[in-house]
Amino acid sequence: MDESIQTVWNEAQTRANEAYYVQRRRITVDPITRLEGHGKIDIFLNEQGEVERAYFQVPELRGFEVFSLGRPAEDMPQITSRICGVCPTAHHMAATKALDDLYRVEPPSPARKIRELVYNTFMLEDHALHVYVLGGPDFIVGPDALPEMRNVLGVIQTVGVDIGKRVIATRRRLRELIAYLGGKVVHPVLGLPGGVAKGIAPEDLPQFQQLAKEALDFALFTLQVFHDVVLKNSAYVDLITSDTYTHRTYYMGLVDEKNRVNFYDGKVRVVSPEGKSTPSSPRRHTWTISPSTWSPGAMSSSVT
Amino acid sequence: MEDKPVTTDKLSISKDWEPLIVAFFCNWCTYTAADLAGVSRMGYDPNVRVIRVMCSGRVDPQFVLDAFAHGADGVLIGGCHPGDCHYVEGNYKTLRRYLLLKRLLRELGIEESRVRLEWIAASEGEKVSKTINEMVDQVRALGPLRLTRKFKEWDAELAALEAEAQSEEVEVHA
């Protein structure tokens, strides 16, 4: 080949190879799946195949914090619930509690109990969603499962249709309870300052008490599924206990005066990775998390 | 017809711009008065497009918004004086709707003087003239609303994407 042509050819080939390797060294996950929200991930590898840089990108913004400004406070429970349709009850309840604070009213005992009942039921069905539909498929179908299997249908295939039906039925009945008390399960309407919009008819109580018992059984059953399907799979256990999947964090939650978990309300309790808890903090708290000083142990807090 | 870029900034309003007012006149009173004005040769600004309705109560707030959405700079509603409505209650409903509509329009950035409700009896031809002329002046001072143009401006960001997508397709074939 003529020398000048050879040079051009070589240059072109080098550039093409570089472009190819740059592309090969980029892994894009778009969109991220099995969670509420939008995101994409770009991972760049160096020539040795190690991760050089990773980007987590959130390509969505709706601006609730802006368009809620100037609106009537009592509309907030139903507007903020639209932030998330998977956990609308959480936003709804937080906004409702804010209304209690705003008007300086304590809900009467039945109202408080109804709110707790709704919220606890929500925690149950929401966690069931996570275990069986969202995060669970990663654990239940096995670490080598094909992408097409990593979903609720794959889970049902793995655990069997009967168990699948039990999961579906239990979750359905829990959500029907929320709908009974809150009008709708997705974006409930019960929250009012100082109370709730609807009571429970006494004749309906027994069925809910029964449902609560069955839900407890179901939770224990799910734990058993975890034991039988995940913990008995040594390949899985090795994976999830490896360094890659271990993250040492603090834990924060609400407890009552006897230190028992209360999802609806209570004192804030923070537990360190080693299991030590800080003294219970007052209820009203502003946490400022500044990106430049972020580290697991350092969260500046001020009481307002 | 060439579309010159126009903004609502008063300094750059085209000298040719004239306000466009859509008027809903009730058949029994205001429309009759407008007829009277015409027959009596009482002049009024030609910037008005009159739509006859049987009663001012027929004016659905959707009509007002639709008029703005189609390019009107102002909307005038003419009805019978309270107590004189041919259908008894119609004009009271108009008044209530008008008052609430004004609050809504304020929230949505449309100035007060762009919507007006006036009670004009069948004999008040002169009032028709006066009201129209006043309103045209007020709206002229406010400047054009030109929602049709605004919508096009807002949607230009979409068109950009479409054009991008189309030009990409062309490249592939080339």
Place this chain on the structure above:
Amino acid sequence: MPDKPKIAFYWCASCGGCEESIVDLAEDILEVAQAVDIVFWPVAMDFKRKDVEAMPDGSILATMVNGSIRTSEQEEMAYLLRRKSQILIAYGSCAHTGGVPSLANQFSKEQILRYVYEEAPSVVNEQRVRPQPRHQHNGTAVTLPEFRGLVRSLDQVVEVDYYLPGCPPTPKLLKQAVLTLLSGNLPPKGTVLAPDTALCDQCPRKETKPTDLKINEFKRPHWTQIDPNTCFLAQGIICMGPATRSGCEAQCISGNMPCTGCFGPTSRVRDQGAKILSSLASSVNAREPEDIEKILDGIADPVGTFYRYSLAKSLLRAKVTR
């Protein structure tokens, strides 16, 4: 064995509630999974955007897109899914009429970005960093979509075949829609797949709604003991029922709270907010302007009340000066 028809679900500026309504098909979801192949559903399945791009055009029977359109990525996905699908369904209030996120149309893009990234009380961003559409990394770039100037419904961006209204739609309406799709007996294009009557028609409190409603005062729900058996409007509580499509089985009503309008208008109404404004105002029990204004003072937030789910599709679409 012929291939099962393909179905896809996608979410734009969405909350995920519409996804939940699909999962709320509960036992029926097994039946649906037998009848169709779900080929894209980010909340529940791991198929990626590039999988959709690789599909032949028109190979998806029906895609249900929920969420309104706020960013350029959502527009791209709408165009992509439109190409790949025979039928495109706007699922839920946001896709149908803009939804709650379209209340952002009262604010400008700059107001929103400035508050979210700089001014909000819990934000610390001294360097005023804002999301950038492009960030260079060596020879390539990572990208973020453009945040548009206003929120749009799905049909303001692409051609839509059908609508399933609601925030979210009910599983019952969804099931009916799926069966209709599979039957091949498709209704006219543009149909809203829910009954075409106002909610008052289905409301359990319908008998207590006066034919000649007279409102002396607009009461905010927490100002009064809400009678669980009487029409809300008769109690002076604003209810969107008269201007809202039925089909939801009056769930909010059964929760003893008024309708807020999420099913959008019936086919005979162009602008839902204007229509309820007309209806409520007509019923105000006063004749003098001062008396009327006093009663109207009880409506604290006309835009948020009348256009809570439909500002994007209203006649004015947004606050015209932002």
